[in-house]
Structures are given as C-alpha cells and as structure tokens.
Amino acid sequence: MDNLKNIIQSDLVISLEDGVSHLGNDKAIYRLVEKGELKKVKPNGLGYFTLPEVEEGTAHFAIIKKYYPQCVISGKTALSLYGLGQEYIKEIDVDISNETNIVNELLNVHRVVSSKINNVIEKEFEDQGIPFKIKIYSPERCLFEAYKYYKGLDSYFYCLKQYKEKYLNHTTPGEQFDTILKINKKVGREIIDLLMMGN
Numbered sequence: 001m002d003n004l005k006n007i008i009q010s011d012l013v014i015s016l017e018d019g020v021s022h023l024g025n026d027k028a029i030y031r032l033v034e035k036g037e038l039k040k041v042k043p044n045g046l047g048y049f050t051l052p053e054v055e056e057g058t059a060h061f062a063i064i065k066k067y068y069p070q071c072v073i074s075g076k077t078a079l080s081l082y083g084l085g086q087e088y089i090k091e092i093d094v095d096i097s098n099e100t101n102i103v104n105e106l107l108n109v110h111r112v113v114s115s116k117i118n119n120v121i122e123k124e125f126e127d128q129g130i131p132f133k134i135k136i137y138s139p140e141r142c143l144f145e146a147y148k149y150y151k152g153l154d155s156y157f158y159c160l161k162q163y164k165e166k167y168l169n170h171t172t173p174g175e176q177f178d179t180i181l182k183i184n185k186k187v188g189r190e191i192i193d194l195l196m197m198g199n
Contacts (some may be wrong), residue, residue, distance in 0.1 A: 008038070012054055012062035012132075016047040046106060058129045060092060060106055065134055070096055072120050073136040074110060075145055081125050082139055083166055084146060084159040095137075119183060139167040140179045143191050160194050168195065 004022045008014050019029040029049065032038040041048040041059045048067075050059040064071055075093030079085030091108040098111040119141035122133040137145065143163060150156035169176060173195075180188040 008049070008051055011066050013041065013048050013050045013059050013066060015067060016049070019049060043105060046104075055129050057089075058131075061130050061134055062132065063106065064092065064094065065132060068094070068102060068104075068107070069135070070100060071102070071107070071109075071135065072096075072117055073134055075108070076149060077108075078137050078142050079145055079149075079159060081128055081130075081136065082142055082162075084139070084142055084162045085155065086158065087155075119179065138179070139163060140176055141183060143180065144183055144187060147187055147191065157194075160191070164195055 004014070004019065007018075007022075016026060016029060020026050023029060029038065033040060033049070036052060038049045039052050040046075041050050041063065042056055046063075048059070048063050050062070054062075061073075064073070071094035073081065073092065074095040076085055076087045077089050077093040080087060080089050092106060093108045093110065094102075095110045095112050095117055096102060097114045097117065099114065101111065102109050119138040120135055121138050123136055124131060124133050143159065146156050146159035150159065164170075167176075177188075177192050180191055182188075
C-alpha cells in the first residue's frame with residue numbers, strides 16, 4: 001500500500017490495472033475510494049485514480065504524461081494553455097502519428113503525418129494547474145494550429161495579437177521567424193506578415 005501511495009504522490013495518477021498489480025485485486029482499490037484515500041478520475045469508466053486533493057484537470061494531463069507519452073498536446077487545447085485561444089477545454093486535443101491509434105474519451109485524437117509533428121517541447125503550466133512537464137507544440141508551432149482552426153476568424157487575429165504580446169521578441173525576432181518559416185514557408189510568410197503589421 002505504501003508503495004502504491006508513493007507512486008500516486010509522484011505521478012498523481014494510477015490506472016486500475018497498475019493498482020491491481022500492486023494490491024492484488026480491484027476490490028482493494030475500490031475500498032480505498034470508499035475510505036476517501038483515493039478518488040476516481042472523471043468521467044467515470046476511464047479506469048484511473050488519483051488523490052482526493054488533486055484537481056480533475058491536473059489528473060487528466062497527468063494521465064496523458066504517464067500513460068500516453070506518444071501524444072503531443074495540440075489544437076485548441078495547446079492554444080488555450082499558452083493563452084492564445086479562448087475556448088473552454090472539454091476534451092484534450094492531442095496529435096499522434098497516423099501510424100498509431102488511441103481511443104480514449106478523455107482525448108480528442110488527431111492522427112497526423114509524422115513529419116507534421118515537429119517543434120515539440122516539454123513545458124509546465126503551473127498557472128493552469130499543470131505543475132509537471134507535458135509534451136506540447138512550441139508557441140511558434142501553435143500559430144499553425146490557429147491557422148488550421150481559425151484562419152480568417154476573430155479568434156485567429158486574437159491568437160496573433162496574444163503571441164505578439166506574450167512570446168515575440170520584438171528586438172530580435174529573427175530566430176522565431178526562421179522557426180515559423182521552417183515549419184511551412186508559405187503559411188509562415190502569411191503569419192509573419194500579419195505579426196509585422198502595426199510595427
């Protein structure tokens with residue numbers, strides 16, 4: 001039991017399968033839930049458990065970090081975490097290689113060509129309740145997520161404005177612009193032109 005608690009305190013979450021491997025059967029896990037020492041991670045049926053004091057959102061990202069390391073946080077979720085989008089996160093957007101597949105009601109899975117999974121970094125978002133590093137696209141790569149989902153909409157221009165305020169090095173933006181162009185030269189040029197407007 002102590003070993004199980006140490007694992008959960010370190011990783012914040014544990015699957016039913018891993019819990020059973022430590023305690024011998026699933027009834028022992030559910031007894032800990034009844035005693036209030038563990039809680040199920042919602043939505044029910046996911047098959048993961050955490051400590052009572054851990055927020056649901058924190059537990060969701062901890063599940064991805066521990067059990068789905070091939071996933072990269074992407075799309076509207078990545079934009080929201082960086083402060084580049086305004087949408088409420090219901091499901092967590094993740095990109096995976098189109099050579100693999102995942103089905104999980106916690107995730108909104110996007111299967112993409114492996115070469116499109118680039119400019120991935122590991123970053124904490126403590127102000128968003130994620131005090132551990134998760135795999136996520138860089139802010140520059142997220143501009144292309146905004147282009148994909150929001151091009152021509154107010155949300156797209158909001159993203160660019162926020163990027164300029166939060167992330168763009170106004171003195172020497174060359175390195176960031178190079179990164180943007182390397183991701184996709186044509187779209188990158190459009191993005192840079194918009195970022196330069198008003199300067």
